[in-house]
Amino acid sequence: MTLFLEDQNPLIAFYEIEFLRSEDAKSSPLFPIQTLKPGRSIVKADALAKYFRVRAVSKLNVRGHWSKIQEIKRYPASNANLSQREYAKPAEPKDLFVKTQRPNQLEPDLYLSKPEISFFSPKAESQKVKFYYRYADVNWRLLTETSLQFTEEGEYNLEYYAMDELGNRDTIQKYHFYVDLKPPRTSLKFLLEGKDFSNGQNQAFMHPNTNIQLSADDSGSGVQQISYRIVCRIDEKKDWLVYTIPIPVSEIQSLACPSDSFIQFRSIDFVGNQELDQSIRFQFNQK
Incomplete structure (x- = not known):
């Protein structure tokens, strides 16, 4: 069987x-105690x-109290799927834009990787350079800061150019991109034998094979990524795992938390x- 113990x-x-052999630890014949990492x-x-x-x-060789007695059949057998799960490490955008392409879309969209575009000039500091910009062919505006901040989502057509103190003007640069400021929304469903029986209620009883x-x-x-973790406390510090396949409820039970x-x-x-x-909080009946 597979157990997940606090690490x-x-x-x-x-x-x-x-x-x-039985639920009575005093009268039940005992097997040799095993150690687990x-x-x-x-x-x-x-x-x-x-x-x-x-x-x-503990590291001082102090033994804690025994947990509640658990029934072996309630816990998942070991399988390859569990061993293949990986820790969640989302990739951080390194470029100014991120390309995304949806199904049936001929060309990818450009999304600004951060809601900000910084401007600088490779010319020497002694040559003062000014930047001018505009959106969607409106009037040109002088950039008074070192960057443009984007506080609203949507589609943008940005044009800009640089001009030094002698009036030498750079060619106009054009970018068409989108700004995304909202995170995804994750939903959860309970499946039994491939069928959804989520009822939207705050409390529900479920089959152990759910x-x-x-x-x-x-x-x-x-x-980019859905991640999850199974814990005994909401504030518990534990690594996140990448979600790839449905999670057996028995895997949550196998953590053997003292309460919820x-x-x-x-x-x-x-x-x-x-x-x-x-x-989502789970309470397991130990009998």
């Missing part, structure tokens, strides 16, 4: 897992074992607009 607590050295672990249980419990061991499907929409530069469990999720677009974290 962000610097005081925890390792975990111990104990397998049992923090994070994701694949554990092989004895064929006669039906239950298990876990405890943390999967969680994440999807995101973005009206601007497009969705949470799945947090968010999306980011191609120009770096990141959605605020969303979360």
Whole structure:
């Protein structure tokens, strides 16, 4: 089976897992205690074992309390899909513009990677250079700052040129681009045997074989990445994972949180607009 044990607590050295034949730890014949590293672990249980419990061991060799006794069959078997999941590291735009092309679109759109364009001249500082700009063929304006700031989304046609103190004027530069200031929006669905049974209610009971499907929409530069993490506390510091396939609810349960469990999720677009974290709380009946 696969377990996900907290790996962000610097005081925890390792975990111990104990397998049992029954829910009564005192009367149940015990199997040898195994040690597990923090994070994701694949554990092989004895064929006669039906239950298990876990405890943390600190770097000072102090053992914590045993967790509630868990039933083995509620936890996912190890599989290749889990091992292939990667940490979320969205790419940061390096160029002034990001090209995006949607289906049935002949030419890619240019999106400003940051809501700002800076102007500078390669000429010596002794030669004062002024920049003039305009949008959509309106009157030329003198640039009084070192950059143009874009506070509104939309389509822009920008023209500009430079002029030195002797009146020498550069050729007019033209750019057609879009400004995207809004992050994507991620939605969650509960799937059982491929069918959606999300009902929009705040509370719901679900089958242990339920999967969680994440999807995101973005009206601007497009969705670059959906990421998620499973935690025991909303404020827990833990790495984000890239969402690629539906997440089994049993994976959330396998974290063996002492009380509630949470799945947090968010999306980011191609120009770096990141959605605020969303979360769903889970409570698992241990019997």
